[in-house]
Amino acid sequence: MKALIFDLDDTLYNQEEPFKRAVQAYLPVQDGQMGDLYIAFRLYADEVFEAATAGDITLESSHIYRMKRALADVGYAVSDELAITIQQEYQENQGKLSLSPEFPAIFDYCRQNKIRLGIITNGPHLHQLRKLQSLEMTNWISEYVTIISGQVGVTKPSKEIFDLMVEKMQLLPEDMCYVGDSFENDVAGAKAAGWKAIWLNHRKRKQPQSPYQADAVVEEREELLGVIEQLVSHSVTQFEAEQQGKANE
Template sequence: MMQAIFFDVDDTLYDQLTPFARSFEKHFNFYDIPLEALYTTSRKLSDEVFHLTENGQMNTQDMYVYRIKQALAYFGKQISYEKAAMFQKDYQEFQREIKLIPEVEDVLSFCVEKQITMGIITNGPFAHQERKIKQLKVDQWIPANHIFISSKVGYAKPDVNIFRLAETTLGLTDKHIYYVGDSFQNDIIGAKNADWKAVWYNRRSHKKIPNTVEPDYIADKNTLFEIIHKIELENEER
């Protein structure tokens, strides 16, 4: 059987575009900007500078402001630091109302039924990520000691060490370990470099990073449960 499966948090367990859109609509009247493209650009910018927040070269608030200011600048819009900070404040506030994606909830329940070890590996500030995890109520399926948050453990995806830490902590000894995430750079490349199986939860039809790795499975917004069910059946037949 599948020995273990780990999940990313943002835009994997919940739809991150929802709180982003609510804050955008509250603060801006840029009706000519495609919202999902703006969100995707913001995420890309965030990933590019995230390591600077981990090593202390950029504080977290400046990173939050940078990503929305630069994303809007890409679409020809200029905003102040203060306006960007207000957007971020409400973005975080709206994240207090996030809910599990229904299909993901089905996957978690299926894995409990099959007695598959589950965990979370996520990048970000500890208190911020922990608050989102609590809001999603994933403790019904995943115990607290199976959750690895980069700022708490000292490693961040795609660094292979955060995957190795999860293996060691949970006593995982074989390579029937799977990782589900939306970020090709952090989740898929990270998992594959750790010799884990990678399920790319590509809900927004992103393109693969060329000349890197191949995900073992690709799920869109409607096929994650089907793929996890198929993986478990294949493992049971071995």
């Protein structure tokens, strides 16, 4: 493994926190309901993401749809106006993000072991860029190896967006490993492109039917560094075995 590439949303930071603050500013949703509400919100967002990206529906319509449907699942019927108001509050909160505390150690480990870092994220260019700036990601990862779907016109899980990163890194697909929280976009997308993949399944979602399997599954961010170390160690051992095999030919 020569490069480790990260998803952004709900991977590098806990996306539920800004969402929770936005919802609870307007509705008496209890903390115990928030986990299920947020998962529903993400599922409904995925349903309309491609249509909004293609221009088949407006971005505002997709925001209304995902907010209203998710809130209805936990017993709150809201107007379009309130759905947009909560969405706007959510977007404001996304300008005040904090990097999950496990990642500085992961980035330092990668630097020490000459593993290159990058980001691939789906979403509107300026919106995602604002999040990256809030997280101060350029302290660790350069803008050159940060790919935002809204800027390049290709979205995960399309193979093309992973190929763009391979081209930027000047590496082979088998040298690349992707870390993300979405099985469909992150794991299946990366594996279809010939990469390794770590599924950060901290929402404990059920794996969908798929011809692909993650190389590792992590349910807590605290476990991620250890898994990365194992994959790096395995890559080194495999490389040494291959070199020994060549020497014996």
